[in-house]
Amino acid sequence: MILVNKDTKVIVQGATGKMGGTHTKRMLDYGTKLVAGVTPGRGGEKAHGLPVYDTMAEAVRETGAETSVIFVPPYLALDAGIEALNAGIKLLVVITEGIPPQDTAKLVHYVNEKNAYLIGPNCPGIITPGECLIGILPGSIFKSGPVAMISKSGTLTYEIALALSDAGLGQSTCVGIGGDPIKGLDYQTLLTLFDKDPATQAIVLIGEIGGNAEEEAAEFIKANIKKPVVAFIAGQTAPPGKRMGHAGAIVSGGKGTAQSKIEALAAANVQVASTPAEVAKTVGEKLKQLTKA
Amino acid sequence: MNLYEYEAKQIFSEFGIPVPPSVRITKIEELSKVHFGYPLTLKCQVLSGGRGKAGGIKFPKSLNEGKEIAKDLLKLEIGGSKTQSLLVEPRVNIAQELYLAVTLDRNKGPIFIASAEGGIEIESSHNVLTMPIPYPYHPFVGRELAEKLQLKGQALVKVADIANKLYKVFEARDLDLAEINPLIITDGGDVLALDGKIIVNDDSIDRQKSFAGWQEKHLDELTQRERRAKLTGLNLVELDGNIGILCNGAGLTMATMDMVKSFGGKPANFLDVGGGSDQDKTLAALDIVNENPDVKVILLNILGGITACDEVANALVKFIKRNPNRTLVVRLRGNNQDLAEKILADSGLKLIPGLEDAVTEAVKKSKTAA
Numbered sequence: 001m002i003l004v005n006k007d008t009k010v011i012v013q014g015a016t017g018k019m020g021g022t023h024t025k026r027m028l029d030y031g032t033k034l035v036a037g038v039t040p041g042r043g044g045e046k047a048h049g050l051p052v053y054d055t056m057a058e059a060v061r062e063t064g065a066e067t068s069v070i071f072v073p074p075y076l077a078l079d080a081g082i083e084a085l086n087a088g089i090k091l092l093v094v095i096t097e098g099i100p101p102q103d104t105a106k107l108v109h110y111v112n113e114k115n116a117y118l119i120g121p122n123c124p125g126i127i128t129p130g131e132c133l134i135g136i137l138p139g140s141i142f143k144s145g146p147v148a149m150i151s152k153s154g155t156l157t158y159e160i161a162l163a164l165s166d167a168g169l170g171q172s173t174c175v176g177i178g179g180d181p182i183k184g185l186d187y188q189t190l191l192t193l194f195d196k197d198p199a200t201q202a203i204v205l206i207g208e209i210g211g212n213a214e215e216e217a218a219e220f221i222k223a224n225i226k227k228p229v230v231a232f233i234a235g236q237t238a239p240p241g242k243r244m245g246h247a248g249a250i251v252s253g254g255k256g257t258a259q260s261k262i263e264a265l266a267a268a269n270v271q272v273a274s275t276p277a278e279v280a281k282t283v284g285e286k287l288k289q290l291t292k293a
Numbered sequence: 294m295n296l297y298e299y300e301a302k303q304i305f306s307e308f309g310i311p312v313p314p315s316v317r318i319t320k321i322e323e324l325s326k327v328h329f330g331y332p333l334t335l336k337c338q339v340l341s342g343g344r345g346k347a348g349g350i351k352f353p354k355s356l357n358e359g360k361e362i363a364k365d366l367l368k369l370e371i372g373g374s375k376t377q378s379l380l381v382e383p384r385v386n387i388a389q390e391l392y393l394a395v396t397l398d399r400n401k402g403p404i405f406i407a408s409a410e411g412g413i414e415i416e417s418s419h420n421v422l423t424m425p426i427p428y429p430y431h432p433f434v435g436r437e438l439a440e441k442l443q444l445k446g447q448a449l450v451k452v453a454d455i456a457n458k459l460y461k462v463f464e465a466r467d468l469d470l471a472e473i474n475p476l477i478i479t480d481g482g483d484v485l486a487l488d489g490k491i492i493v494n495d496d497s498i499d500r501q502k503s504f505a506g507w508q509e510k511h512l513d514e515l516t517q518r519e520r521r522a523k524l525t526g527l528n529l530v531e532l533d534g535n536i537g538i539l540c541n542g543a544g545l546t547m548a549t550m551d552m553v554k555s556f557g558g559k560p561a562n563f564l565d566v567g568g569g570s571d572q573d574k575t576l577a578a579l580d581i582v583n584e585n586p587d588v589k590v591i592l593l594n595i596l597g598g599i600t601a602c603d604e605v606a607n608a609l610v611k612f613i614k615r616n617p618n619r620t621l622v623v624r625l626r627g628n629n630q631d632l633a634e635k636i637l638a639d640s641g642l643k644l645i646p647g648l649e650d651a652v653t654e655a656v657k658k659s660k661t662a663a
Contacts, residue, residue: 075500100467100497105402109428138597138627153544155596158627159648162596179543181399208544211399234547237532237554238563245528245543245565247496248399258551275552277649 001173002148002193002200003091003117006131009035009065011089013056013072013080015047020071023095023136024048030139032132035063056080056087067091069125069134077121078103085114092184093134094120101247104182111184118184122247124154124176135176145170147283148194150187151206152179152246156234156276160206163280169287172200179246181210187217195225202228202286204279205270207261209235210248214261222268228286231265231272232279233258294493294504294511295340299380301489305473308462310455312486315382321363324356329383331355335362336380336488340511341372349376352384385485390475391442392421393456395463401425403463405434405456409442411475411487430464432457451484452476466504467497518581525577527564534559536659537582537591539575541566541600549594549652558656561588566600575608583616590620592655594648597627606633613640620658624651 010027014020015037025048028034036059037047043054053059056068068084070077070092077096084092092111099121111118119126125135129142141158143165151157157176164171172194177185187205194200203225207214214233221229236258238244240251251257262272271286273279296304302312316327317338327333337349344350349371353359369376390411398404403426410420424438435453444452455476463471470492477487498504512520522529528543536558540546543565550560562585566578582591595605602625609623624645625633634644645651 074496098496100494100500101397101469102403102464102467102494102497105397106428108402141627151544153542155540155542156544156548158596159545159548162626182397182402206544208547213399232548234544234551237550237560238547239530239532242530242563243528244530244547244563249543249547274555275649276548 001128001131002190002197003173003175004067004126004128004132004134006031007033008067008132008134009033009063010132010134011035011056011059011063011065011068011084012037012047012050013068013070013084014039015050015071016042016045016052017071021047023071024050026139027133030133032134035065056083056089060087060089065089067093067134069093069095071095074098074100078107081107081118082110085110085116090116092116092118093123093125094118094184095123095125095135096120097122099180101180101182104180108182108184119175120178120180120184122180123178124157126173126175127171128173129171137174137176141165142174143170146172146199146201146287148172148197148200148203149174149206150190150194150203151176152208152248153206153234156206156232160204160232160276160279163276164204164283167280167284169280169283172197179208179248181248187213188220191217191221191225191229195227200227201290202230202283204283205229205231205265207231207233208246208249209233209238209244209258209261210246210250210256212256215264218261218264218268218270221270228290229270230279230282230286231270232276233261233265233272294495294498294508296491296493296511297338297340297377298336298489299338299378301491302486304462304466304491305486305489308458308465310458310462310473310486311484312489313382313385315380317378317380318363319367319378321360321367324359324363324381327381329381331359332384333359334382334384335359335366336382337366337369337371337376338378338380339371339374339376341374344371347371385477385487386480387475387477388480388482389478391452391477392418392474393452393459393476394470394472394474395426395460395468396470396472398423398425402428403460405438405460407438407442407456411477426460430460434460447482448478448484455484455486466491467494467501468492469494518584522564522578522581525581526574527566527578527581529581530563531585532560532562533587534561535587535589536655537561537564537585537588538594539564539566539578539582539591540594541596545594545596549592549648552649552652553592553656556652556656558652558659561585566595572604572608572611575605576611579608579612583612583619590622590655590659592622592624592651594624594651595627597625597629600627601629602627602633603629603636606636609642610636610640613642622651622655622658624648
């Protein structure tokens with residue numbers, strides 16, 4: 001497992017909001033060690049039993065947490081993120097969708113300056129099954145085991161996690177990196193972390209059209225990653241020039257096609273599955289080969 | 294949101310970027326009232342690119358010729374976009390053409406893209422430089438950029454000033470692209486934005502008061518149903534197949550389309566209902582797909598994470614009541630699945646829990662349904 005475990009203390013920014021509140025309850029039910037909520041002007045209240053503070057500085061001082069999850073509205077997310085980083089947060093998980101990309105670019109600048117990690121934005125979060133769920137992932141789908149997942153898409157992650165779990169293949173940690181063009185953690189950093197993680201035996205990479213992150217990841221895997229990687233790429237039928245739901249999912253000027261990504265991954269000896277069920281089947285075969293070897 | 298050239302130039306002008314004088318006309322007669330002298334520049338105002346190549350820019354030498362040309366240009370359709378109006382400008386004498394743009398790079402953040410050759414198609418040019426823009430911004434960045442374009446003296450200072458202002462527009466108005474192509478240096482040493490393109494970031498429009506209400510008149514490239522979906526908060530992209538597809542989440546929707554295709558079917562659309570959609574939004578989505586006359590089967594694939602299956606089931610019950618003859622294939626799994634099954638028990642609709650089974654069924658029905 002990487003980044004989060006049963007001891008990770010988490011602050012929820014926006015725990016008193018509608019969506020933040022719903023998921024605060026779900027994360028608590030899952031067993032995540034939530035320690036506080038932060039909503040300016042609501043300090044002293046409780047949210048699902050958690051103490052609420054007005055500022056991140058106070059919440060971090062009182063709880064010693066180094067991880068925060070952001071559910072605040074899009075135009076407030078940059079401020080909330082910088083506030084968290086200044087208070088000493090080292091892992092920032094931003095669930096919010098629709099953050100202006102220039103705001104995200106500024107947030108990434110501060111994240112790098114503070115040597116912190118950012119997951120998202122516009123992502124489902126991160127889960128180490130049985131230990132810690134941060135975000136909006138449906139916890140019941142995930143089972144503990146040796147397969148890591150890195151994904152641009154929320155529901156597609158659930159689909160593939162479901163196929164893995166149905167096939168008896170549990171997960172070490174699953175990270176949703178989000179579907180925005182400008183984002184925090186990329187495939188490379190996470191592949192490196194998973195390659196070093198003793199609980200991980202195989203890695204599933206879920207990509208989609210747009211940009212060249214998958215092509216770069218393919219090069220990186222070829223040169224650096226020792227564990228087997230199985231990939232799934234969405235958007236083979238996407239017409240060029242159209243944004244497919246995610247802000248980053250667009251084929252423009254002939255670049256960012258599913259075909260280009262699939263070819264790059266195949267050239268790096270990464271097996272690319274064509275359905276979620278096939279991902280599970282391929283991962284199963286890879287793990288069997290490992291035990292034989 | 295793409296803006297028209299005349300709108301981009303108005304915004305540039307507000308930020309102090311010099312543009313040529315201009316008049317916008319929608320009728321041929323209005324040309325008589327323009328007193329820039331001849332030859333003139335007449336430019337179609339369309340949202341599509343490739344205007345020059347499509348014959349959308351002309352230089353009449355007299356009022357009579359101008360009227361003839363204006364008549365044709367006002368009827369011109371470029372890349373599916375109808376000409377709404379013409380921008381009339383005096384013809385200027387160009388000593389040098391440049392290209393200058395600010396955009397967001399996925400890896401580097403905001404960048405300048407520039408070239409000492411203007412009026413070009415930037416994607417196919419080799420003589421292009423990109424420069425990451427440091428945060429926070431300082432005006433020396435503009436001078437560094439101008440120096441890289443091998444400019445000197447007054448030209449360097451003037452282009453640097455425009456680059457700085459272009460970044461200011463980009464940041465202040467939340468743009469995805471601020472482009473001047475060409476940026477020209479005239480015989481007299483003036484620097485002018487001869488053409489301008491602005492793309493406003495869609496996620497930022499709600500905090501940009503000056504763009505309030507603009508979206509509706511800038512959705513030219515969308516079909517009627519795509520436009521309606523966008524204004525309802527749904528993501529719809531239409532294709533030419535016959536299986537209507539509705540899912541929650543962009544990645545799952547794309548994956549479902551891909552599977553339909555690889556199982557031998559033809560997707561009619563991409564429709565992401567979004568996370569946590571309630572009954573009304575799901576019903577609106579079903580209605581929009583249902584209106585597409587090419588659609589023979591609707592495949593609904595919902596994996597309930599945030600989305601509650603019972604909300605989807607309620608929408609389905611209402612939809613079936615209104616459209617009893619519509620062929621539906623529904624895969625519904627996840628949160629509140631048991632409630633959804635109860636709600637749908639009397640509807641005659643069978644839920645298919647497996648994704649591959651559901652896609653297989655939809656493809657089969659698309660070949661038999663009337």
